[in-house]
Amino acid sequence: MDDMTDATASGQARTVRVTGPLLEADGVPDVAMGEILHVGPDRISAEVVAVQGGRATLQAYEYTGGIRAGEHAAPSGRPLTGLFGPGLLGSAFDGLMRPLTSAPVWLSPDRPLHTAEGADARRWHFEPRVVTGDEVSEGDVLGVVPDSGAVEHRVMVPAGTHGRVEWIAEAGETGALDRVATVAGTDVHLSDHWPIRRPRPFRERLSDPVPLHTGQRVLDLFFPVARGAAAAVSGGFGTGKTMLLQQIAKWCDADVIVYVGCGERGNEMADVLDDFAQLADERTGGRLVDRTVVVANTSNMPMMARELSIYTGISIAEFYRDMGHDAVVIADSTSRWAEALREFANRRGDLPAEEGFPADLSSQLAAFYERAGRVTTLGGQDASVTVIGAVSPPGGDMSEPVTTITQRFVRAMWMLDRDLAYARHYPAVQWSGSFARDTAGLARWQTVRGDPEWSVRRATALEVLAEADRLASLAEVIGVNSLPSRERMVVLGGRLLREAVLAQNALHPHDATCSDEKGAALLDTVLEVIDACHAAIDRGATATAVERLDFGPVIRAAQAAGRDDSATIATIREQALDELGRLP
Amino acid sequence: MSELRDREPHASALPGARVSHRDIRAIRGPLLTVGGVEGVGWDESVEVETPDGLRHGLVLDVDSDQATVQVFEGTEGLTSGAIDVRFDGRPLHIEVGTGWLGRVCNGRGAPLDGGPPITGDRLAPVAGWPLNPVEREPPHEPVLTGVSVIDALTTLVRGQKLPIFSVAGLPHLALATQIAAQATSAGSSFMVVFAAMGLPHADIAYVRDRLEARTASGELVLLLNAADDPAIERILTPRLALTVAEHLAFEQGADVLVIMSDMTSYAEAVREVSAARREIPARRGYPGYLYSDLAGLYERCGRVRGRDGSVTVVPVLTMPAGDITHPVPDLTGYITEGQVVLSPEIASRGVYPPVDTLSSLSRLMRLGAGKDHTRDDHLDVSAQVLAALAHARQSAALAELVGASALGETDRAYLTYRDTVEQRLLHQGQGETRTLDDTLDRAWAALGVLPRQELTMVSPEMIARRLPGEDAGVRDG
Ligand SMILES: Nc1ncnc2c1ncn2[C@@H]1O[C@H](COP(=O)(O)OP(=O)(O)OP(=O)(O)O)[C@@H](O)[C@H]1O
Numbered sequence A: 001m002d003d004m005t006d007a008t009a010s011g012q013a014r015t016v017r018v019t020g021p022l023l024e025a026d027g028v029p030d031v032a033m034g035e036i037l038h039v040g041p042d043r044i045s046a047e048v049v050a051v052q053g054g055r056a057t058l059q060a061y062e063y064t065g066g067i068r069a070g071e072h073a074a075p076s077g078r079p080l081t082g083l084f085g086p087g088l089l090g091s092a093f094d095g096l097m098r099p100l101t102s103a104p105v106w107l108s109p110d111r112p113l114h115t116a117e118g119a120d121a122r123r124w125h126f127e128p129r130v131v132t133g134d135e136v137s138e139g140d141v142l143g144v145v146p147d148s149g150a151v152e153h154r155v156m157v158p159a160g161t162h163g164r165v166e167w168i169a170e171a172g173e174t175g176a177l178d179r180v181a182t183v184a185g186t187d188v189h190l191s192d193h194w195p196i197r198r199p200r201p202f203r204e205r206l207s208d209p210v211p212l213h214t215g216q217r218v219l220d221l222f223f224p225v226a227r228g229a230a231a232a233v234s235g236g237f238g239t240g241k242t243m244l245l246q247q248i249a250k251w252c253d254a255d256v257i258v259y260v261g262c263g264e265r266g267n268e269m270a271d272v273l274d275d276f277a278q279l280a281d282e283r284t285g286g287r288l289v290d291r292t293v294v295v296a297n298t299s300n301m302p303m304m305a306r307e308l309s310i311y312t313g314i315s316i317a318e319f320y321r322d323m324g325h326d327a328v329v330i331a332d333s334t335s336r337w338a339e340a341l342r343e344f345a346n347r348r349g350d351l352p353a354e355e356g357f358p359a360d361l362s363s364q365l366a367a368f369y370e371r372a373g374r375v376t377t378l379g380g381q382d383a384s385v386t387v388i389g390a391v392s393p394p395g396g397d398m399s400e401p402v403t404t405i406t407q408r409f410v411r412a413m414w415m416l417d418r419d420l421a422y423a424r425h426y427p428a429v430q431w432s433g434s435f436a437r438d439t440a441g442l443a444r445w446q447t448v449r450g451d452p453e454w455s456v457r458r459a460t461a462l463e464v465l466a467e468a469d470r471l472a473s474l475a476e477v478i479g480v481n482s483l484p485s486r487e488r489m490v491v492l493g494g495r496l497l498r499e500a501v502l503a504q505n506a507l508h509p510h511d512a513t514c515s516d517e518k519g520a521a522l523l524d525t526v527l528e529v530i531d532a533c534h535a536a537i538d539r540g541a542t543a544t545a546v547e548r549l550d551f552g553p554v555i556r557a558a559q560a561a562g563r564d565d566s567a568t569i570a571t572i573r574e575q576a577l578d579e580l581g582r583l584p
Numbered sequence B: 001m002s003e004l005r006d007r008e009p010h011a012s013a014l015p016g017a018r019v020s021h022r023d024i025r026a027i028r029g030p031l032l033t034v035g036g037v038e039g040v041g042w043d044e045s046v047e048v049e050t051p052d053g054l055r056h057g058l059v060l061d062v063d064s065d066q067a068t069v070q071v072f073e074g075t076e077g078l079t080s081g082a083i084d085v086r087f088d089g090r091p092l093h094i095e096v097g098t099g100w101l102g103r104v105c106n107g108r109g110a111p112l113d114g115g116p117p118i119t120g121d122r123l124a125p126v127a128g129w130p131l132n133p134v135e136r137e138p139p140h141e142p143v144l145t146g147v148s149v150i151d152a153l154t155t156l157v158r159g160q161k162l163p164i165f166s167v168a169g170l171p172h173l174a175l176a177t178q179i180a181a182q183a184t185s186a187g188s189s190f191m192v193v194f195a196a197m198g199l200p201h202a203d204i205a206y207v208r209d210r211l212e213a214r215t216a217s218g219e220l221v222l223l224l225n226a227a228d229d230p231a232i233e234r235i236l237t238p239r240l241a242l243t244v245a246e247h248l249a250f251e252q253g254a255d256v257l258v259i260m261s262d263m264t265s266y267a268e269a270v271r272e273v274s275a276a277r278r279e280i281p282a283r284r285g286y287p288g289y290l291y292s293d294l295a296g297l298y299e300r301c302g303r304v305r306g307r308d309g310s311v312t313v314v315p316v317l318t319m320p321a322g323d324i325t326h327p328v329p330d331l332t333g334y335i336t337e338g339q340v341v342l343s344p345e346i347a348s349r350g351v352y353p354p355v356d357t358l359s360s361l362s363r364l365m366r367l368g369a370g371k372d373h374t375r376d377d378h379l380d381v382s383a384q385v386l387a388a389l390a391h392a393r394q395s396a397a398l399a400e401l402v403g404a405s406a407l408g409e410t411d412r413a414y415l416t417y418r419d420t421v422e423q424r425l426l427h428q429g430q431g432e433t434r435t436l437d438d439t440l441d442r443a444w445a446a447l448g449v450l451p452r453q454e455l456t457m458v459s460p461e462m463i464a465r466r467l468p469g470e471d472a473g474v475r476d477g
């Protein structure tokens, strides 16, 4: 291949190998790990993942069909960056953070828009918050951009910059890429490029747990997640991971939602975009979509861009964290990301560890989940990035590598159960296999906030559930009627807890989300009813007589009572206790 | 706006793009390694001239002057001295257009019906391009199959992907064919593309026969790869089917149903290539990229904003040893929007189609059924039928433990109910098309055998209106 030797001699990088998303290029001048090269006539983006001698291994972010040996590979001089500025909220991006809203219907590699630069045409209204001569330091607010979403968009002094404001733009229209200030010789622009894989700096981590209210009873009452923590939901196909994540996205009390569809379905993304655009947002009075950023790299989009989509999502969340907001990243599904890592490692010929996954899978997962955190920002604000990922274990096998590794690095793990899902018990969160590591700290927070009973209630209910499960398997063998009365009350109690508290109807207007107060009232009601059942037995009532009572109103209480309607729940409780009290 | 984008070969295409190559460096399994090549692109389509005819392939790996080619017809009988390899200069394209309608072809798209080769309006790449998620229209209208159990309980929605999971020996092909023969939608035209992969000749004859009417009226495309046809060709068959379907749907405005049977044979072909490449397998010898590979097919279903037409995909697959955790059903379930599961146990009670209603689910049903889509009572009655079937299953388990005679009155009613549902609603002739009204009325009739207080998921008003023999009221249990 004579022309290739020529190319090498003249210092031009050329591809020598192409196999799917893996490219190898020869004659590569000084490139950095992580640098982007533009390959072939369509100038598709490929990232340098290994360099040896003059040969570089590249990970391509587009379909490589038609790419040949001998194709030109032009170094870009920079790593993969995204454009961070106003205009993210309410928009959808692909894994490389290119806007999808302005992309064509069919995403071929030769599509016109290769970078986020298309966003630069927009004009924004800027309002300064400092005047020339002010002394500022990193993380201070220089100005804001109203009308760029439902949360305040703040333009900050960049990391490492301190000193005098030498120039600040006047209130008025500005282009997305325009300079808005100069601080101590450093120009600050309305939007900036940031390398997607690099965590954004903050001052320090905060460790005292503060809950993220999810609105899902089984989570808030039993397996809560703290702001800035990492949590994962794991379960076989159809067990309800996506529904649960969407419920959290819709109802949790964070300021900004970043929804990453990583190697999942296109129809689901269309659904999220439609749904969030329609959903009235109680926190802001606007629509939910106005404080949501969607990153969509569906399963049929280029595989390695899927790997990147996770980082794009978390970088966007950190961008809002740095403004002082609480952000949540939803990643559905991290297993597809891990599969992309595996695919590439295998093509590269790396020695595989378990099930073909690369040996560094656990350090990569750990590094990703470590980007979650509640922090003091550079500007001194309390802000957070909470990461909630889905895990899709092959065959529903919870001992597979991605699930077991994830378990080690997350603070809360919600295990979904196929049997519960088949029985249409949603959310199908197992009470036996799930865990939350921050319960003690969160219980202290609840105590300070006026609910000292939180952890007692939780422990009592979990105990009843565990004993009911044990007895249920016994009852399957000998029939429930052969159990002693006390045990039959435990089985009944388990059923009430499951149906009245744990199950939650995502589609019911009253039940889609649940406040802390309503959740506590429901759980208290059921626990009191269970106590009353035992008391009735102790007074000599038969188990059958108790079981025959109509517990329907208790089970439907969550739907009967509105969001802040404690009166209805109280009435239902009184009635149920009254009926039980009348048993001999 | 260019439609399904068509990538022309590079302007800089080397003049040698169609030269013959004879430097065969290795032949292994379905793979051929050709040396001395220049300017060959990855995924490029290839022709292999042999003494006994033309074979076809795709480039899997380009390494300097060497290309590894996967040969669809296999490498059997190839001798390195006697073949010529030519590269097409671009990934595989086919002609798309209405010319496919009414035709019967093999798994590579070559006519089997004695007609001329198929020509179309233009070329389209068989790999397809991903649909921009922002341009997707969420599905919301039903495809009516005329099969009660599907229409009533797991409604198929235009633009959905809903697989049939089965076990060898069950009538999944009969069900898929029945759906292909009967399905309709409210759209302007309805078409079916049936892709058979690795089916025995008897099955192929059955499919052709049953779908005769649709072929005759020019609504059907048949792509047939038989069990004794080249195995690797199966990798191509569903891609052709989807490429043809996308054109009919998004450019001609038709509602297109694509049936792909049997996806297990397809996946085995993918595994065979992977093994020949000595790739590291993930589970049970299947490559780690099987999820993405299958997603690249199934995700081609859907609807496009602002356009008529839809692609609905029904893959059919047999679960080896009935194991739903096997990689093929498992990965399929992770991509599709629900599943229809057939069960040997229900088949043994003489029910056709033997759908296990409790493990089946159409995830998009609530978007495509009910008020404004089908009938106002549809979602409630189907939820009630399923909840009662779940109860009936417990009653049946209890009956096995203590004997049917020891059951309470309610449990006995549930056992009767199950039989009634199976006989009146589920069971149906293989050539019988039922209207949705008929189907839902049958569901109500079955619910009628239950004590009235058991019907907690349907409103009293609906009961009064729909439950047979319900005269304003009182029934005793
Ligand atoms: N909270 C819920 N309320 C009502 N229905 C639910 C709920 N959760 C799940 N479902 C039902 O289960 C179906 C599957 O749920 P979902 O799409 O969330 O599964 P998943 O675990 O994400 O599956 P996959 O891994 O295949 O993506 C839904 O379409 C819906 O019918």
Ligand SMILES: [Mg+2]
Pocket: A241, A242, A243, A264, A332
């Ligand atoms: Mg999901």
